[in-house]
Amino acid sequence: MIVITGATGTVGTPLVRGLLERGVPTRAISRTTARPPASPEPGIQWVTADLDDISTLVAAYADADVVFLVTPVHPRMARFARNVIEAVLRGGNRTRIVLLVAAGLDQNVQGVRFLNAHAEGLAALKASELPYTVLAPNGFFQNLLTMAGAIRAGTLAAPVGEAAISFVDARDVADVATHVLTTDGHDHATYTLTGPRSLTHAEIAEQLGAVVGSDVRYSALSPEQARDQLTAAGLDPWRVDGLIELYGFYATGHAAAVSDDIERLLGRAPRSLAEFASDHRQAFSASTHSG
Template sequence: MEMRQTAMVCLGWSGWTTPMTTSPILVLGGKGKTGRRVVAQLEAKGVPVRLASRSSERRFDWYDESTWPGIASGIHTAYLAPPVGPTGLAQACRFVTHAAENGLRRVVLLSGRGVGSPGREFAVYEGQLDVEHAVKGSGADWTIVRPAWFMQGFSEDFGHEYVMAGEIRFSAGTGAEAWIDADDIGEVMAAVLLDERHTGQTYSLSGPRTLTMAEVADELTTATGREIRYVDLDPAEHVAELTAIGVTQEDAESVRDLFAVIRNHRSEYVSHGVEEVLGRAPRDFTDWARSTAQAGAWSA
């Protein structure tokens, strides 16, 4: 980390820079947790953005290749946040090749912390590793960002209803994760999108400390003022509960396998990508939970 920071200083890097082109930056998944934060960061800097998703004016669907032609036309740089699951990741590989063949010159990819690590527990990341390889082999310049699990999973996504019900029901066992604020991810992504000196770099991001799921429940109990407990599910039971609420079998099994990384204590470490890119510490879970509760995310 120190060598990379020193290199940035020697290059005169001190934060935001002007992009090398006036063409819009393509943001795929621009209405998702990271995508909308990337868009907000870029627009605040006056950078033109081309947002594309299934529900945007410029429609894009990873699973519908008829929406792909022209999506990267006139675009120099793109931010890609691929879907979860083997099918979606395979489509992302195909899109990367398609976009590079049609003029895309630079890709910033959202991947996952642990991708490329050896071990049975990391088999779930093989599809994401394939996307990384597709990006690196596309001929386009690239930067890869690998964040830990998002804190916002408990306020905006899969865990919100569990928090509201007072039970976080996952198959994470007693393993810990270095949860990261998605706002930090959005700021990192915007920084690397706007500075081509990050080309060819892979950054792993996390929060400043690890927490088990039981510790997360305690943090949320303190922040919300009501009791929230962690229920450790057997992995098969976790899949059954997810499919019962409408999650596809493929996606449910992918979620189970992602939690297996935590369950097997393979995620109990801190990464320093936020400091490397932004020159500051990442946000702590306690601060995030308190401010999120004050904003009414878990109000009845």
């Protein structure tokens, strides 16, 4: 049995689809019973559990052969990872854990709370002595969808200066996860997952504009301007501070390296920004949202 944490999320959704296509017995975890399967999903068992409540996790994880562990961005995200590891250990099996972290943990991440929490979760996993594999993706192209309104209006704004970042498509992260969860030979491996190229935000804006056929310009924000915008958008202060820290990490060039791990694992190149933008043309295109 493969147990998928974060099964309704950006990575989890295409991952569950990938496992469904392979016909692998899968348990998908969500906090809500309200998630109605759009169509019958033979082989997928949806289970309600809360990463903040270990009493709900033991039954969900204890009989797993392999676990995909995503910790949602949250002040207790490191605790969430430890809770899942504890639930697995209570099952007493040599369950393999495929842990999703973020690229950059090989650098000093002390002041970057999201990365620091991932480093804590990874340390707990290593201490558990369970077999594990680490997936370390760079930022997702899908983050651009949260800025689609501003992009449609012609501006991509971020506090990253002129730094290049090797963003990756979350669907490729899901494809790698599908492969790693269903094949052997990945114990103690760390796979760094990036897109095919490192791009500045000015290049991203230009490519988005080319795909949708309109002018999109990059506006380099100061951290203070970004903080004001994120706060005005309704994000809580912990998340706003975390995003400013992460952007600062990006701005100093820490997320520029390109890895060939996706190509080595999947035998194909990672999706490009142009492919992502083309697949989401409607979201970024002003003409489809006018009126």
